[in-house]
Amino acid sequence: MNLKEIYKSKVITAEQAAAKVKSGDRVVTGHACGEPIEVIAAMIASKETYENVEIVHMVAMSKSEYAKPGMEKHFRHNSLFVGGNTRDAVSSGRADFTPCYFYEVPSLFKEELPVDIALIQVTVPDEHGYCSYGVSNDYTKPAAECAKLVIAEVNNKMPRTLGDCFIHISEIDYIVESNHKIVELMPPKIGDIEKAIGEHCASLVDDGSTLQLGIGAIPDAVLLFLKHKKNLGIHSEMISDGVVELVEAGVITGKSKTIHNGKIIVTFLMGTQRLYDFVNNNPMVEMYPVNYVNDPTIIMKNSKMISINSCVQVDLMGQVASESVGLKQISGVGGQVDFVRGANMCFDGKSIMAMSSTAAKGKNSKIVPFLDAGSAVTTGRNDVNYIITEYGIAKLKGKNLKDRARALINIAHPEFRPLLIQEWEKRFQAKF
Structure with a gap:
């Protein structure tokens, strides 16, 4: 198959992607503004099909509904950096916090916290079949490299960043196409x-x-x-x-x-x-x-x-x-x-x-x-x-x-x- 056919063969809906997650899985999501919003939303909608799915990430910029009250049976958030949307869940005992230096997080996924599924967000592939990780390389790329299953939200609005920042479509198991605007962080007020x-x-x-x-x-x-x-x-x-x-x-x-x-x-x-x-x-x-x-x-x-x-x-x-x-x-x-x-x-x-x-x-x-x-x-x-x-x-x-x-x-x-x-x-x- 050529690259276009390989790509097309991997495309599924967000709902179908959510169905790939099984009870007891450890799911690592893309970081911060690189969070795969549509697949996570589909998982929330499918919550009744899960028990004890562990969701691991650092800062989350979306709603983090899996950490809300009432989700305890379905999801358990394991935070590596507590953000505003997950702070209450950690302090109330609905979620966990695992201390770790940022540069050591990739080794954590290789040893102490093996990854079942990596949910990532990337760019549209280039003519050679490579997708850029865009705004979130950090632990996201290492997590995908050691995950048993990689589900990528391919977003045509994701900026294409350079460096050691690419994944080939052959390394992606399933693709969910999206075109939502990348999450923005507005400049703070400086007094x-x-x-x-x-x-x-x-x-x-x-x-x-x-x-x-x-x-x-x-x-x-x-x-x-x-x-x-x-x-x-x-x-x-x-x-x-x-x-x-x-x-x-x-x-x-x-x-x-x-x-x-x-x-x-x-x-x-x-x-x-x-x-x-x-x-x-x-x-x-x-x-x-x-x-x-x-x-x-x-x-x-x-x-x-x-x-x-x-x-x-x-x-x-x-x-x-x-x-x-x-x-x-x-x-x-x-x-x-x-x-x-x-x-x-x-x-x-x-x-x-x-x-x-x-x-x-x-x-x-x-x-x-x-x-x-x-x-x-x-x-x-x-x-x-x-x-x-x-x-x-x-x-x-x-x-x-x-x-x-x-x-x-x-x-x-x-x-x-x-x-x-x-x-x-x-x-x-x-x-x-």
Whole structure:
């Protein structure tokens, strides 16, 4: 058979695809904006035919109806990164959370969590029969490579991204054709606090640096203050719309990168149609699986590597909690530690943890004597380098416990500094 005939022989409806799922199967879905929405919707509609189907993924951008109350008999969600749509299910016990560094997720699927079915979303095949994974390479490609059965939602609106980002139609068992718009993530609102934090972060970025940026208002605010920089590069687990503006302004060129010179290296994408149009068939952007992009030993090869991430709390020893509030799991480690360690292993790298000084509309300090009881330590004190709030920069690396606590107090919100100073004086038996 020729390629067109092979393709046609694999095409089924979303309902027929859902029927391929059996009770007790472990189903891994495409990540974030690459989630195969139509097949999952068909599975929800067929819920009465299932018992105990395990659905595994990181961030979900759709409704995640399999995690809603009343679905317990049919589905069990196993989250590797808790998102807004699955947070309640995990906290109430209807779903599970499995901790894992992002770069190690592919090995998880090969060993501890073998994959029965991979549900993926890809582009229309090219003339050679290859489909691009589009906006979601990360763990999606490795999951498909080790799954017993691969069901692909082939979407003619998926941008064709390049790099190690392809699957041949011969490796796909069933195809569901779709044309729905790729899920978009709208830019967050950036206020004065985020701008102040962004300006502090940008002050640590030298010309020729390679950046990893997380997601949210603070990373986007950092980009606002980089417009006077030269020859910046990107090696990041993801990018959003702000990067496009800096490429178009000639700020991000990648010309100083020591590996993948001139290229933007990412593993997944979350943004608006502007970002998706930018990456489509763009040879400047290359996507690789997460076990390559987020591997600290790969990250460290970039000169002047800078990681910028956010967190929930920092205690006076410099321990960082980024994924839980007490016992409540609100997200996951994601790639934070991957990039913190990669940047620290780079001889001229910098790892930055950026956050507003308060939470709950100013009622709580994010710099605290002790992390909330039950909180997971995401980034340990030995890994932490820079902590930034709107009040300044605290460099912790190389400082003793007394000095790092003092530096953190100096960037805490002024309203909470007296209580933090009392704790400092009690702890260290000295005057602040």
